Amino acid sequence: MALKSISDILRARLWDAVYSRVEIEMRKEAMRIDLGTTWRQLFRVYSVKRLGRFADSVGRKRDNLVDAMRPVFELGRYEEVLGLVEWLARNCKDLTLARSFARIMEEERCAYRLLEGAVVPISSEEEGRAIYAALDAMHRPGLGGARVHLLKAGSSLTAGEYADSVRESIHAVESVARSLTGEASLLKALTEISKGHPMHPALRSGFNSIYGYTSDANGIRHPMIGDEAAMVGEAEAIFMLSSCAAFVTYLINVTN
Structure with a gap:
């Protein structure tokens, strides 16, 4: 793929990696609607530090996270999508997520790679x-x-x-x-x-x-x-x- 571009399939797979980890933790903690511990804490930090929301207005439900993050993966500019990927890789305590991001970007031949928490362009x-x-x-x-x-x-x-x-x-x-x-x-x-x-x-x-x-x-x-x-x-x-x-x-x- 060319620099400054990400395919629809790559967008979908990156979001799937996030959504899958959220669901796995919810099942482990027997949650049906609310986020698990790791993702609830992460979503609060994301909402306050990246979206500028006040802490008491941040939701705890899976749908709250979906409403905030999915539009970035689906409609955001390439640098917005990769910026969120980088932020999640650095801040999420679920280490499986970063490994999933790196594997997906390589499999989809993305012109960017996730290296130790940094998204780096590799055009050749x-x-x-x-x-x-x-x-x-x-x-x-x-x-x-x-x-x-x-x-x-x-x-x-x-x-x-x-x-x-x-x-x-x-x-x-x-x-x-x-x-x-x-x-x-x-x-x-x-x-x-x-x-x-x-x-x-x-x-x-x-x-x-x-x-x-x-x-x-x-x-x-x-x-x-x-x-x-x-x-x-x-x-x-x-x-x-x-x-x-x-x-x-x-x-x-x-x-x-």
């Missing part, structure tokens, strides 16, 4: 392999911050926040390089890494130039000045996500 197999490899490599101790940056980059890209995505992508590279060397800047870190693991000057210079681009572009790594918006779009954000993921893996491998 090559980009997918680069991102998966980077996340796997960053399981090493001391690289948890870099993993968070890369996941945030994917989540921001899905939400259409392109400048934020580019910033998080380059932060992932900077975090890994500095963690591996203890240096205070990306330039010094790459120089230090190249001492023990020869790196072609053009490669080091190229990534320093990309880092410079994120520093100079209005509104990426610095505040926006005046009325000018950040000069970054979806294409740049996708490129930065996959490129930074690949470079992170490279840095970890050459220093491992």
Whole structure:
């Protein structure tokens, strides 16, 4: 499937995953109308924090949840549907739900994947392999911050926040390089890494130039000045996500 699109079947299957888990808990707790404990608490948080409802007006019944969530899955824009999927995966204590979301998105060949609670765009197999490899490599101790940056980059890209995505992508590279060397800047870190693991000057210079681009572009790594918006779009954000993921893996491998 293409980016910025989700099929009717995918919408239906994602909602089915939610509705099924709600029904399973209701049966376990012998509820016929009211939600079970987990989903009652979750629905209250959802209603207050995402819908802005007052707590005393939040219902406890299954139909209340259906009325609030089903329209998002059925009629919402792609970013609204995926945003709710991401929120549920992060906040629902029923871990089976997140696994179901991830499996369904993969089976329906969605251009997005659920990775550790973040919905990340994967528009090609090559980009997918680069991102998966980077996340796997960053399981090493001391690289948890870099993993968070890369996941945030994917989540921001899905939400259409392109400048934020580019910033998080380059932060992932900077975090890994500095963690591996203890240096205070990306330039010094790459120089230090190249001492023990020869790196072609053009490669080091190229990534320093990309880092410079994120520093100079209005509104990426610095505040926006005046009325000018950040000069970054979806294409740049996708490129930065996959490129930074690949470079992170490279840095970890050459220093491992």
